[in-house]
Amino acid sequence: MSNNYQNEDKDWSDFYKAIKDRPPRETLLEALTFFDKDEDPGKQYYAMDIGCGTGIDTFELLRRGWKVFATDKEQKAIDIIRENVTVDMKENLETAAVAFHELSFKSSDLINAGMSLPFCNPDKFDKVWENVVNAIKINGRFSGNFFGEKDEWAIYDDMTFHTKDKLKSMFTKFEIEFFHERDEDGETATGIKKHWHVFSVVARKISS
Numbered sequence: 162m163s164n165n166y167q168n169e170d171k172d173w174s175d176f177y178k179a180i181k182d183r184p185p186r187e188t189l190l191e192a193l194t195f196f197d198k199d200e201d202p203g204k205q206y207y208a209m210d211i212g213c214g215t216g217i218d219t220f221e222l223l224r225r226g227w228k229v230f231a232t233d234k235e236q237k238a239i240d241i242i243r244e245n246v247t248v249d250m251k252e253n254l255e256t257a258a259v260a261f262h263e264l265s266f267k268s269s270d271l272i273n274a275g276m277s278l279p280f281c282n283p284d285k286f287d288k289v290w291e292n293v294v295n296a297i298k299i300n301g302r303f304s305g306n307f308f309g310e311k312d313e314w315a316i317y318d319d320m321t322f323h324t325k326d327k328l329k330s331m332f333t334k335f336e337i338e339f340f341h342e343r344d345e346d347g348e349t350a351t352g353i354k355k356h357w358h359v360f361s362v363v364a365r366k367i368s369s
């Protein structure tokens with residue numbers, strides 16, 4: 162097992178330190194651009210940020226006035242979010258330290274999963290995904306990332322990887338608004354060389 166691999170038993174502390182000053186994920190920003198175009202002034206939107214880590218996306222949503230339910234299986238991640246939330250944002254934030262498969266999903270305008278769902282165990286993934294799809298309101302969106310089968314970590318059987326075709330079949334109730342495939346050598350957030358195969362998706366739910 163290479164030393165850059167993080168799974169459910171690993172400590173995410175180094176990742177949390179490395180990501181501290183990172184901007185929000187591109188997928189979230191793309192999704193927010195689509196919400197802006199929906200022109201529903203005055204509406205307060207509700208998002209779940211699942212596998213939120215230390216909240217690079219959670220804080221962007223809060224800054225924009227969203228109500229956010231931020232969840233991660235790591236209590237440490239939730240503690241960091243709680244330490245950094247400002248008084249004016251606090252009333253719009255709910256948090257829970259809970260794994261994807263134990264989460265009570267809430268009806269949401271957006272479910273955001275920035276680089277998190279690949280860390281779900283494959284045995285649990287289908288049910289988690291069903292819960293994600295059911296929780297998104299009609300005209301609501303999913304934004305997030307999935308790992309492809311060419312990712313360097315695809316040798317690990319406790320993470321979930323998708324072919325492009327399988328991934329597209331997961332979005333039959335959605336209109337895909339943004340799709341990007343990254344298939345290249347790069348580095349992890351902590352600076353370790355790695356081959357990335359990542360699909361980034363923003364999709365609007367169009368049928369129940």
Ligand SMILES: C[S@@+](CC[C@H](N)C(=O)[O-])C[C@H]1O[C@@H](n2cnc3c(N)ncnc32)[C@H](O)[C@@H]1O
Nearest residue numbers: 212213214233234235260261275276277280281
């Ligand atoms: C690569 S980090 C991404 C964090 C954050 N979304 C971001 O964009 O920076 C993956 C996160 O998923 C969380 N995670 C991993 N497995 C999980 C599971 N089974 N249930 C919930 N969260 C999980 C980890 O604790 C970690 O915070």
